[in-house]
Amino acid sequence: xxxxxxxxxxxxxxxxTLIDLRPLEDSWAVEVVDSTGWxxxxxxxxxxxxxxxxxxxxxxxxxxxxxxxxxxxKNTEFPFFYYWDTPSDMKDFIETEWDIYEKIDDxxxxxxxxxxxxxNADARVRVRVKMWVAVWKxx
Amino acid sequence: MKAxxxxxxxxxxxxxxxxxxxxxxxxxxxxGEGRLTWKYASASALTIGIDPDHSALRIARVDSPYNLHExxxxxxxxxxxxxFSKETFDIAVLAWxx
Numbered sequence: 001x002x003x004x005x006x007x008x009x010x011x012x013x014x015x016x017t018l019i020d021l022r023p024l025e026d027s028w029a030v031e032v033v034d035s036t037g038w039x040x041x042x043x044x045x046x047x048x049x050x051x052x053x054x055x056x057x058x059x060x061x062x063x064x065x066x067x068x069x070x071x072x073x074k075n076t077e078f079p080f081f082y083y084w085d086t087p088s089d090m091k092d093f094i095e096t097e098w099d100i101y102e103k104i105d106d107x108x109x110x111x112x113x114x115x116x117x118x119x120n121a122d123a124r125v126r127v128r129v130k131m132w133v134a135v136w137k138x139x
Numbered sequence: 140m141k142a143x144x145x146x147x148x149x150x151x152x153x154x155x156x157x158x159x160x161x162x163x164x165x166x167x168x169x170x171g172e173g174r175l176t177w178k179y180a181s182a183s184a185l186t187i188g189i190d191p192d193h194s195a196l197r198i199a200r201v202d203s204p205y206n207l208h209e210x211x212x213x214x215x216x217x218x219x220x221x222x223f224s225k226e227t228f229d230i231a232v233l234a235w236x237x
Contacts, residue, residue: 022235
């Protein structure tokens, strides 16, 4: 990662901007949403590899700052939603696409399915992903 | 099973609030299928998306809006070793890739 940041420093013009945009592991919330609103059902379980990836990325940016390649000008967090039509679609996606990063346990899946079934006909399920964006200036 | 990602476009809105892409030369690292690229590229002077996943890049090229064909390009490369000269870009976007 640090090598990649060095390469980005090389190809940026003086005073150029680096944007670091990525999800952060945070036991992402599972929600049921319909036309009347939304409710949080529970949280996914972060896996070790995802937490380690976050830490490695943070350490790489610290190294880039220590090397005086970049200085941070601003940052914020914001929610990013993944939606599915049914709880089963969500479960399949989590187990195939996020399997090394997030787990959904059976109890949470059943609770989500029950909440979805009792919600309005337009109900969907979603996962609230915590996103991080930081703007860095080339120094 | 297909997920709908960020239909509210929170990501695109925040990105454009945070950074002025107008007339800038932009490198997007880890562009994948170009999902994020289309949210800012129309304002830029030139956007190049790189990703080592050639299958994803093929989709990005196919999905490229007609009005962006002239100034959005994709290349198979990783951030560790890019094919660009030094001091080429105004903005680099690490898109879910650090």
